[in-house]
Amino acid sequence: MQYHWNWSILVAQPYVGWLLDGVTWTLLVAGAAWIIALAIGCTIGVLSTLPGRTARLVATAYVDVFRNIPLLLQLFLWYFVLPELLPGAFGLWIKRDMPMPEYWFSVAGIGCFTAARIAEQVRAGIEAVGTGQRMAAAAMGLTVAQAYRYILLPLAARNVLPPLTSEALNIIKNSSLALTIGVLELTGQSRQIEASTFQGIEALTAATAIYVLLTLGVIAAMRALERRVAIPGTLGRG
Amino acid sequence: MRQLEWSALVHALPFLWQGLQTSFVLVALAMAGGIALGTMIAVVRLSAPRPVAVLAAGYVNGLRSIPLIMVIFWFYLLVPLFIGRPVGAFTSALIAFTLFEAAYYSEIMRAGIGGISGGQMAAALAVGMSRMQAYRYVILPQALRRMAPVLLTQSIALFQDSSLVYVIGLHDFMTSVGIVANREARLVEFYLFAALVYFAICHAASRLVKRLSRRMATA
Numbered sequence: 001m002q003y004h005w006n007w008s009i010l011v012a013q014p015y016v017g018w019l020l021d022g023v024t025w026t027l028l029v030a031g032a033a034w035i036i037a038l039a040i041g042c043t044i045g046v047l048s049t050l051p052g053r054t055a056r057l058v059a060t061a062y063v064d065v066f067r068n069i070p071l072l073l074q075l076f077l078w079y080f081v082l083p084e085l086l087p088g089a090f091g092l093w094i095k096r097d098m099p100m101p102e103y104w105f106s107v108a109g110i111g112c113f114t115a116a117r118i119a120e121q122v123r124a125g126i127e128a129v130g131t132g133q134r135m136a137a138a139a140m141g142l143t144v145a146q147a148y149r150y151i152l153l154p155l156a157a158r159n160v161l162p163p164l165t166s167e168a169l170n171i172i173k174n175s176s177l178a179l180t181i182g183v184l185e186l187t188g189q190s191r192q193i194e195a196s197t198f199q200g201i202e203a204l205t206a207a208t209a210i211y212v213l214l215t216l217g218v219i220a221a222m223r224a225l226e227r228r229v230a231i232p233g234t235l236g237r238g
Numbered sequence: 239m240r241q242l243e244w245s246a247l248v249h250a251l252p253f254l255w256q257g258l259q260t261s262f263v264l265v266a267l268a269m270a271g272g273i274a275l276g277t278m279i280a281v282v283r284l285s286a287p288r289p290v291a292v293l294a295a296g297y298v299n300g301l302r303s304i305p306l307i308m309v310i311f312w313f314y315l316l317v318p319l320f321i322g323r324p325v326g327a328f329t330s331a332l333i334a335f336t337l338f339e340a341a342y343y344s345e346i347m348r349a350g351i352g353g354i355s356g357g358q359m360a361a362a363l364a365v366g367m368s369r370m371q372a373y374r375y376v377i378l379p380q381a382l383r384r385m386a387p388v389l390l391t392q393s394i395a396l397f398q399d400s401s402l403v404y405v406i407g408l409h410d411f412m413t414s415v416g417i418v419a420n421r422e423a424r425l426v427e428f429y430l431f432a433a434l435v436y437f438a439i440c441h442a443a444s445r446l447v448k449r450l451s452r453r454m455a456t457a
Contacts, residue, residue: 003319068440069433070398072412077433080425169303176305180405187308200315208304208312215303 006199010206015193022189029106029175036111037118045122066116078105079181106178114171125160165222246422257414265397268335276343301341309338314406327408339396350385387451394443
């Protein structure tokens with residue numbers, strides 16, 4: 001098959017604008033989903049290490065459900081199924097009047113999916129602190145809440161930073177699934193350019209390069225953060 | 239909220255079963271190819287001459303920094319251009335998944351090989367094996383066995399990811415569900431059913447993997 005190269009479309013309007021739009025939406029989806037994922041993920045992760053049985057059951061159920069269903073299907077469940085199942089007026093509002101439902105549902109879907117993975121990292125991070133610290137805290141007379149606040153969480157947070165880096169990278173990559181419910185993020189925009197110019201290779205190359213740049217950016221930022229919070233005298237590189 | 243209606247689902251079951259079989263075949267082939275290629279990449283990274291090793295590392299890190307959907311689109315576009323004639327969505331998806339997952343499998347195998355004591359390699363070389371033979375008969379069997387649970391967990395992720403072929407319209411389970419759901423205008427029932435199926439398969443598989451790794455830990 002014959003392919004006609006034309007790299008100049010990448011610097012021509014409107015396609016530059018489309019790509020920039022795409023990056024913006026990728027960052028908006030990934031950023032908002034990241035906030036949700038951190039909030040829910042940390043909560044569920046802490047719950048799964050608490051002494052109580054109910055807390056652990058809730059945490060396990062959450063992680064099981066959100067880890068065992070493909071993200072694509074989860075997005076469809078949020079976008080197509082949830083509004084139908086919500087009671088009358090609220091469901092109707094979502095279907096008719098809610099602004100940008102595809103954006104908010106991708107954020108919710110990707111956020112809750114990533115939360116399950118973060119919860120596992122947080123649990124592992126807290127467990128890695130060791131039972132010795134927990135028992136020492138109890139022996140000092142700290143309540144469970146105080147032990148978490150002053151001993152376990154500050155130490156666990158540092159354990160969790162490296163795996164959180166890869167989750168941050170994952171959430172940027174996974175934000176590309178938002179295109180399946182109609183958010184024109186980076187991947188979606190590159191497809192759009194392909195469809196209207198037939199210059200698929202150029203469009204995909206541009207999007208791929210931008211993803212690689214975003215990845216490198218996140219890695220650099222997380223490394224900087226790790227160095228800032230490293231505890232002097234430990235093996236973490238300070 | 240409206241009444242749920244399940245009768246359309248029963249009629250669609252044979253069609254959905256076909257989709258599920260396509261998913262399974264795709265995953266099995268991509269898994270076999272991905273583990274084979276991934277193991278080769280891991281060995282290259284650990285013991286090939288430096289320029290080649292750097293190239294392999296670049297392959298792994300490059301693929302791991304772009305979204306899978308992007309890779310699927312790339313191969314959907316490139317494979318026909320390379321071969322010179324249109325190929326089905328299945329072929330291009332299979333190539334995309336194999337090459338993409340190889341990057342992830344190779345990281346697992348690299349960790350597995352790294353966890354085997356250096357004495358094993360030294361002993362194999364000492365009895366006169368070549369480096370390739372040492373990998374083939376001594377190192378890789380141990381690394382594969384040790385990493386089996388992690389490789390299988392990655393394969394469960396691969397099974398979930400295979401639903402992404404939806405974007406190029408390959409009739410796997412996910413796409414089949416989408417087709418019938420839209421045709422029958424029963425999105426709620428069909429997507430809930432699909433969620434149940436994926437959940438059951440992945441949950442059961444990950445329990446099996448957990449049991450396997452417990453058994454290996456005690457053995």
